[in-house]
Amino acid sequence: MLRAANSVVVLFAFWLLLSGYFTAFLVTAGFACAVAVVAFAWRMEVIDHEGHPMHLGLRPFAYVPWLLKEILKSGWQVTRIILDPKLPVSPTLVRFRPSQRTDVGLVTHANSITLTPGTISVEVGRDSFLVHGLTRESAAGVVASEMDRRVCRFEGQR
Amino acid sequence: MFAAAAVALLVAAALVLVRAALGPTVFDRVQAANTIGTLAVLILSVFGFLTGRPDFLDLALTYGLLNVVGTIAVLKFFQYGDLGDPGEAEEPR
Amino acid sequence: MSLAIDLASWALLVAGGFFCIVGGIGLIRMPDFYTRMHAASVTDTLGAGFMLAGMMLQAGLTLVTVKLALIGVLLFFTSPTATHALARAAMTRGVQPLLADGEGAPSKR
Numbered sequence: 001m002l003r004a005a006n007s008v009v010v011l012f013a014f015w016l017l018l019s020g021y022f023t024a025f026l027v028t029a030g031f032a033c034a035v036a037v038v039a040f041a042w043r044m045e046v047i048d049h050e051g052h053p054m055h056l057g058l059r060p061f062a063y064v065p066w067l068l069k070e071i072l073k074s075g076w077q078v079t080r081i082i083l084d085p086k087l088p089v090s091p092t093l094v095r096f097r098p099s100q101r102t103d104v105g106l107v108t109h110a111n112s113i114t115l116t117p118g119t120i121s122v123e124v125g126r127d128s129f130l131v132h133g134l135t136r137e138s139a140a141g142v143v144a145s146e147m148d149r150r151v152c153r154f155e156g157q158r
Numbered sequence: 159m160f161a162a163a164a165v166a167l168l169v170a171a172a173l174v175l176v177r178a179a180l181g182p183t184v185f186d187r188v189q190a191a192n193t194i195g196t197l198a199v200l201i202l203s204v205f206g207f208l209t210g211r212p213d214f215l216d217l218a219l220t221y222g223l224l225n226v227v228g229t230i231a232v233l234k235f236f237q238y239g240d241l242g243d244p245g246e247a248e249e250p251r
Numbered sequence: 252m253s254l255a256i257d258l259a260s261w262a263l264l265v266a267g268g269f270f271c272i273v274g275g276i277g278l279i280r281m282p283d284f285y286t287r288m289h290a291a292s293v294t295d296t297l298g299a300g301f302m303l304a305g306m307m308l309q310a311g312l313t314l315v316t317v318k319l320a321l322i323g324v325l326l327f328f329t330s331p332t333a334t335h336a337l338a339r340a341a342m343t344r345g346v347q348p349l350l351a352d353g354e355g356a357p358s359k360r
Binding site (some may be wrong): 093132 | 270273274276277280283285286290292296297300314327328330332335342349350351
């Protein structure tokens with residue numbers, strides 16, 4: 001119930017931000033829409049810890065700046081490889097075991113791997129990730145990485 | 159300034175289009191289409207600034223949402239449907 | 252002050268355009284499908300990120316900035332999902348990756 005109420009608030013804020021008009025009719029309509037969407041989602045039983053992970057609190061916001069820094073760093077490396085006349089790629093596949101336990105943590109880890117240029121998660125499972133790296137070093141860099149530890153901290157493990 | 163950004167985006171889109179035309183496998187083409195979608199979102203937002211009409215951002219937002227749904231729909235079609243087999247009426251689950 | 256903001260946003264827009272073109276060049280130059288996806292992810296993250304940041308500086312603290320930020324969040328959530336779906340679909344359809352060390356793809360599943 002708390003989750004549903006929180007979803008209504010978030011959706012209503014989303015409506016207000018996107019519309020930018022604050023007449024009585026539009027604000028009422030926005031609130032009605034937010035309630036209707038949450039009611040439908042309630043009937044579909046998709047409002048759970050996965051659909052609306054509010055139990056994570058503000059921890060994701062501490063993870064994002066570090067991820068942006070990583071994206072900048074590896075993006076610059078990939079740019080140098082692309083512009084290098086010799087094109088020094090050494091594509092490598094690597095399989096490893098992630099240490100997250102919850103689905104949210106696993107998805108975040110896989111998405112972060114794909115989001116950083118130079119590494120792509122090809123297969124994602126509960127006990128093994130298959131990652132394609134643009135170079136040997138970038139593929140080796142995802143095994144038992146700093147990212148793994150940070151996602152663990154973010155999903156609430158010590 | 160925004161005109162220069164728009165031109166850069168158009169050049170990038172032209173390069174990606176070359177890959178979409180060359181692409182040996184269908185996945186290369188889907189990848190190129192997805193990248194063109196991302197570039198189109200950026201071009202729409204830049205164009206909104208260029209003409210001073212921020213309404214274009216709503217179009218960009220919608221386009222971004224449709225882009226990912228379209229990509230995944232095409233992929234699903236190529237993974238489960240079969241283009242060379244006309245006898246199949248229902249998509250297998 | 253407004254000159255400084257203009258300069259910063261100009262630099263960000265130029266950087267964004269540069270990374271978008273680099274992604275396009277990479278998409279043409281790379282030798283096989285999987286390596287091309289890495290080039291495309293440069294466009295998706297760095298190109299889009301810098302462009303949107305540059306436009307946000309121009310817009311200032313308005314609803315336009317909020318919408319640009321939403322577009323950025325949307326791209327950052329959806330583009331890895333699409334890329335992952337693409338890589339997985341290609342792998343299950345048997346597109347073999349070009350590997351530096353010569354061995355084939357590891358056993359499926």
